[in-house]
Amino acid sequence: MKRIKSAIFAVAMGSAIGAYAEPIKVGIALDISGPFSALGTEARDGFNLAIEKLGGKLGGQPAEFLQADYAGNPQQATELVNRYLQRDKITFFTGPIPSNAALAVGPALFAAKVPFISSNPGPSQYAGKQxxxxxxxxxxNDTYDEAAGKIANEKGYKNVVLIAPNxxxxxxxxxxxKRLYKGALKDEIYTKVGQIDYAAEIARIRALKPDAVFFFLPGAMGINFIKQYVGGGLKEIPLIAPGFSADQDVIQAVGEPMLGLLNTAHWAHDLPVPANKEFVSAFRKKYDGRTPSVYAAMAYDSIMAMDAAVRDAGGKTDNREALVKALAKPSFKSVRGEFAYGVNHYPVQNYYLRVVDKDASGKLANKLVGTVLEKHQDAYVGECTR
Incomplete structure (x- = not known):
């Protein structure tokens, strides 16, 4: 596995070296190849923007940000984490896109008492009994879709087909x-991870004639599904999705067929929050006018959370309990606005409705519509008994 480094990621020079014997090390698992590569690229760019903003430091201390691609493979993710723990002695970990990778690497990180600040996956297992x-x-994971289920009710969709990777x-x-949707389910379809041909699934949907289709197919999976769905003559059956299936990476690749697609998220690029406005402006400036996706926003917040935790723990990174306590009471200005953690360390926060529309320049982009769920907590927190 190739380790990806840049001068910006290893800032431990001059007088700073004299003050601190070792830089704080952050292990980052990147998905820049494999089935989640488009999403991993967005996350990488969000990480790097935050690292640049902080001058390569955390809490004012020198830091080294170790980045390696694990190609979306949970086994390779486990191998990478073991190297980060044993060879590099990391203080923080972040990065992988899919939940199966998060579940694979969690046990080793938890045993080593290394904080795992997720930059995307939110598996139900870690929210509840585990x-x-x-x-x-x-x-x-469920929360984006709970918001979507509520929207489906409000739109009067009496029956739907659901589709997602297995x-x-x-x-x-x-x-x-399903937790908040009150209508009938015509079918629940599971596909292969990384699947790009949806002819059989689209034929099935056409025969069922639902009022709407709810789909979770991130990255290239969603891109191919939407193109084939519209090309297959199903445009009159509305699509509704969590934001991961209708974010900037998908919009740019699909184009006009995305127009009008409803999706839900805990963040939007036009959310009127000062920290968010600063983030979006800086991202566009750094990356040739590109509008960030939710993956970039979460990656950015992950680094900012580490920075605040080191500062709030008084720089004592060897005191992992102090770091966890600081992380649990975030003091940084999040791009999503104010939020708090539940006892399971999942956020209590707002979820929003977005619609794919044309902006003032005529480009397709998500547009914030309004709040769907306010200060919403996940459904599994009651199972967390630690």
Missing amino acids: CNPYFFGQYQ YPAGKDHLNGF
């Missing part, structure tokens, strides 16, 4: 939708 003080989520996040997302 909750751990060293895991911090950005959202819980892996932990796919099951969580469909369970979330």
Whole structure:
């Protein structure tokens, strides 16, 4: 596995070296190849923007940000984490996109008392019975879809077809939708992770004639599904999705067929929050005018959370309990606005409705519509008894 480094990631020079014997080390698992590569690229860019903003430091101390691609493979993720723990002696870990990778690497990190600040996955297991003080989520998988289920009710969709990849996040997302949706389910379809041909699934949907289709198919999976769905003549059956299936990476790749698609998220690029406005402006400036996705926003927040925790723990990074305590009471200005952690270290926060529309320049982008769920807590917190 290739380790990806840059001068910006290893800032431990001059007088700073004299003050601190070793830089704080952060292990980052990147998905820049494999089935989640588009999402991993977004996350990488969010990480790097935050690292640049902080001058390569955490809490004012020199830091080294170790980045390696594990190609979306849980076994490779486990091997990478073991190297980070044994060779590099990391203080923090973040990075992987899919929930199966998060579930694979969690036990080793928790045993080593290394805080795992998730930059995306929010598996139900870590929210409930397997909750751990060293895991911090950005959202819980089901919550995006609970918001989508509520929207489906409000739109009067009396019956729907659900579709998602057959892996932990796919099951969580469909369970979330079903939790708040009050209509009938015509079918629940699970596909292969990384699947790109949806002819059989689209034929099935066409025969069922639902009022709407709810789909969780992130990255290239969603891109191919939407293109084939519209190309297959199903445009009149509305699509509704969690934001991961209708974010900037998908919009740019699909184009006009995305227009009008409703999706839910805990963040939007036009959310009127000062920290968010600063983030979006800086991201566009650094990356040639590109609008960030939710993956970039969460990656950015992950680094900012580490920075605040080191500062709030008085720089005592060897005191892991102090770091966890600091992480649990975040003092940084999040791009999502104010939030708090539940006992399971998953956020209590707002979830929003977005619609794919054209901006003032005529480009397709998500537009914030309004709040769907306010200060919402995940459904599994009651099972967390640590």
